[in-house]
Amino acid sequence: MSRKISMKQAINEALDLEMRRDPTVIVMGEDIVGGTGAQGEEDAWGGVLGVTKGLYAKHGDRLMDTPLSESAYIGAAIGAAACGLRPVAELMFLDFMGVCFDQIFNQAAKFRYMFGGKAETPVVIRGMVGAGFRAAAQHSQMLTPLFTHIPGLKVVCPSNAYDAKGLLIQSIRDNDPVIFCEHKNLYGLECEVPAESYAIPFGEANVLRDGDDVTIVSYGLTVHRAMEAATALAKDGTEAEVIDLRTLSPIDWDTIIESVERTGRLVVVDEAHPRCNLATDIAAFVGQNAFGALKAGIQMVTAPHTPVPFAPSLEDLYVPSADSIAGAVRRTLSPKGARSIAA
Amino acid sequence: MAQNPFPLGKDELLKAYRTMRTIREFEERLHVDFAKGDIPGFVHLYAGEEACATGIMMHLNDNDRIASTHRGHGHCIAKGVDVHAMMAEIYGRSTGACRGKGGSMHIADLSKGMMGANGILGAGAPLICGAALAAKVRGDRGVGITFVGDGASNQGTFLESLNLAAVWNLPVVFVVENNGYAESTAMEWAVSCDSYVDRATGFGMPGVTVDGTDFFAVYEAAGEIIRRARDGGGPALLECNMVRFYGHFEGDAQTYRAKGELEAIRASRDCLTILSERVIEAGVIGRDELQTIDREVNALIEDAVRAAKDAPLPVAEDLLRDVYVSY
Numbered sequence: 001m002s003r004k005i006s007m008k009q010a011i012n013e014a015l016d017l018e019m020r021r022d023p024t025v026i027v028m029g030e031d032i033v034g035g036t037g038a039q040g041e042e043d044a045w046g047g048v049l050g051v052t053k054g055l056y057a058k059h060g061d062r063l064m065d066t067p068l069s070e071s072a073y074i075g076a077a078i079g080a081a082a083c084g085l086r087p088v089a090e091l092m093f094l095d096f097m098g099v100c101f102d103q104i105f106n107q108a109a110k111f112r113y114m115f116g117g118k119a120e121t122p123v124v125i126r127g128m129v130g131a132g133f134r135a136a137a138q139h140s141q142m143l144t145p146l147f148t149h150i151p152g153l154k155v156v157c158p159s160n161a162y163d164a165k166g167l168l169i170q171s172i173r174d175n176d177p178v179i180f181c182e183h184k185n186l187y188g189l190e191c192e193v194p195a196e197s198y199a200i201p202f203g204e205a206n207v208l209r210d211g212d213d214v215t216i217v218s219y220g221l222t223v224h225r226a227m228e229a230a231t232a233l234a235k236d237g238t239e240a241e242v243i244d245l246r247t248l249s250p251i252d253w254d255t256i257i258e259s260v261e262r263t264g265r266l267v268v269v270d271e272a273h274p275r276c277n278l279a280t281d282i283a284a285f286v287g288q289n290a291f292g293a294l295k296a297g298i299q300m301v302t303a304p305h306t307p308v309p310f311a312p313s314l315e316d317l318y319v320p321s322a323d324s325i326a327g328a329v330r331r332t333l334s335p336k337g338a339r340s341i342a343a
Numbered sequence: 344m345a346q347n348p349f350p351l352g353k354d355e356l357l358k359a360y361r362t363m364r365t366i367r368e369f370e371e372r373l374h375v376d377f378a379k380g381d382i383p384g385f386v387h388l389y390a391g392e393e394a395c396a397t398g399i400m401m402h403l404n405d406n407d408r409i410a411s412t413h414r415g416h417g418h419c420i421a422k423g424v425d426v427h428a429m430m431a432e433i434y435g436r437s438t439g440a441c442r443g444k445g446g447s448m449h450i451a452d453l454s455k456g457m458m459g460a461n462g463i464l465g466a467g468a469p470l471i472c473g474a475a476l477a478a479k480v481r482g483d484r485g486v487g488i489t490f491v492g493d494g495a496s497n498q499g500t501f502l503e504s505l506n507l508a509a510v511w512n513l514p515v516v517f518v519v520e521n522n523g524y525a526e527s528t529a530m531e532w533a534v535s536c537d538s539y540v541d542r543a544t545g546f547g548m549p550g551v552t553v554d555g556t557d558f559f560a561v562y563e564a565a566g567e568i569i570r571r572a573r574d575g576g577g578p579a580l581l582e583c584n585m586v587r588f589y590g591h592f593e594g595d596a597q598t599y600r601a602k603g604e605l606e607a608i609r610a611s612r613d614c615l616t617i618l619s620e621r622v623i624e625a626g627v628i629g630r631d632e633l634q635t636i637d638r639e640v641n642a643l644i645e646d647a648v649r650a651a652k653d654a655p656l657p658v659a660e661d662l663l664r665d666v667y668v669s670y
């Protein structure tokens with residue numbers, strides 16, 4: 001059975017199904033239950049935006065509120081994972097990675113390799129990413145490139161409810177540490193999602209739209225902007241292929257290369273800052289492995305090299321828009337496209 | 344006029360009242376305007392907690408530094424940050440204290456010694472150790488005050504800073520603003536020791552707990568430990584027990600509170616009422632004098648909102664400005 005649910009509900013459902021299936025799955029985070037120790041309603045919050053609401057009633061103490069001590073509880077989730085549990089730890093806003101990154105990139109990410117392949121750390125660290133919520137510089141970042149950079153971490157960033165459910169289930173079953181990035185501006189977005197359990201394998205991009213003129217690669221919120229751009233371009237007779245990466249580490253190189261070899265043009269869209277991000281990563285890979293197929297310079301559309309501004313008038317300029325993506329596509333199509341420089 | 348039994352002169356008392364009333368009016372106005380949809384983003388109100396910021400800041404000058412929290416409007420106002428610039432910032436205008444780049448959670452005015460509200464819990468404590476270190480190296484008798492919520496007092500950064508300040512004998516005061524909740528989670532549950540005084544002792548510094556709704560209690564306790572820090576006596580911790588009148592942020596339904604809890608604290612623990620009653624009863628200040636201040640503050644906030652709404656928005660070229668000093 002399938003029905004329309006939001007990405008928020010899809011995440012809740014994935015947690016619920018995996019907790020039912022596997023008693024080693026526990027879920028922890030700040031106010032993910034809410035009201036702990038207080039006199040009023042139990043399960044008062046279910047997470048700051050209500051993503052885990054209702055799970056406490058179903059699974060009781062396997063949902064754990066934490067003190068505001070991310071180093072300690074994220075580290076504890078990692079330690080428990082190394083000892084046989086499958087913890088899902090919520091970091092609320094992934095910007096808070098700043099206070100607990102050691103446990104993630106020096107500990108969790110290293111165990112497997114550093115211990116000679118003898119360790120498994122099946123932990124999921126999930127939280128919000130992305131701008132557009134008027135949440136300012138410390139609650140809006142797209143830090144996906146930082147996580148992707150670290151060997152040993154897997155990085156997931158769904159663009160819709162269907163993928164969020166299947167990818168979160170896969171993340172929980174996966175035996176490596178996974179950073180699960182939820183774009184806060186996609187939480188309310190609904191789509192058809194099966195009620196039953198299903199897993200989406202890592203490293204398989206989703207081709208959302210076929211086209212032979214240009215390849216647009218993105219992930220997360222900007223996938224939707226890319227689709228808008230593609231619709232607008234189609235009116236002028238340009239057919240764009242739109243690829244949603246879904247997982248950034250591992251990444252589906254094959255689908256990207258296959259598409260670029262057909263279209264000869266590539267636009268990469270990343271909500272992260274312009275230096276050392278997914279766009280530069282993909283552009284370099286394609287330049288190295290499909291140079292002969294390119295009919296024009298690769299275009300990158302990213303956020304600017306600035307922190308996320310608070311003022312709505314500035315934040316609206318910060319996130320890549322459908323217009324800027326369409327503009328980048330047009331540059332690859334112009335006669336000078338072969339020598340174009342990023343705007 | 345009766346003899347003044349308080350540790351502050353009449354002018355100072357009026358100033359304290361004006362500061363507290365300004366904070367209250369500022370926050371209550373935001374509460375109303377947020378509900379109307381006028382204000383973007385997250386807004387955490389300081390209403391109910393005014394005596395803490397005010398009682399402490401009365402001892403500071405512009406050379407003393409404070410590091411604030413996500414609930415920072417009260418600290419800003421008490422430290423002398425311009426109310427018009429604050430309001431404009433919250434409205435995301437180019438006339439804002441941070442030119443609209445920061446918003447409610449990041450208001451700062453370094454010229455007033457206000458090193459910023461902060462979106463990251465516990466982040467202020469290490470920074471204020473640095474501010475105190477700078478004052479100590481310069482020998483200018485400046486002190487640093489960091490505010491931290493009961494919830495954020497469990498951050499590693501905060502606990503490490505307690506130790507660092509003690510080891511380096513820094514002129515720092517750690518103010519724990521204990522309003523009983525961190526978001527929806529009770530302090531009783533999340534903080535493992537019975538008293539913050541025990542924590543302070545564990546880190547080798549004096550700790551004091553006061554009723555944070557009693558302006559005079561805060562003022563006197565803060566005065567003593569700030570003086571001590573200024574004189575080279577080292578860091579201390581001050582716990583202010585207080586109450587938050589609104590939700591964690593605007594939009595929080597607060598179902599985690601006990602039935603009647605909010606009504607009860609508003610009735611019996613309103614720091615503004617407590618201060619007014621004390622000074623009026625003592626015959627030091629007349630009710631009419633306070634009412635005059637109320638009217639002036641009301642007009643000030645009204646004007647700040649009007650000016651913020653009329654102010655220009657930041658424009659495209661502002662987006663790329665001020666990432667670096669030079670690049």
Ligand SMILES: Cc1ncc(C[n+]2csc(CCOP(=O)(O)OP(=O)(O)O)c2C)c(N)n1
Nearest residue numbers: 096414462463464492493494495524525526
């Ligand atoms: C490092 C970090 N973790 C979590 C949060 C999310 N958060 C913001 S305010 C808050 C509760 C803070 O409670 P407390 O310290 O008691 O301050 P209060 O809100 O009561 O003033 C939380 C969890 C954050 N901003 N930064």
Ligand SMILES: [Mg+2]
Nearest residue numbers: 492493524525
């Ligand atoms: Mg608190």
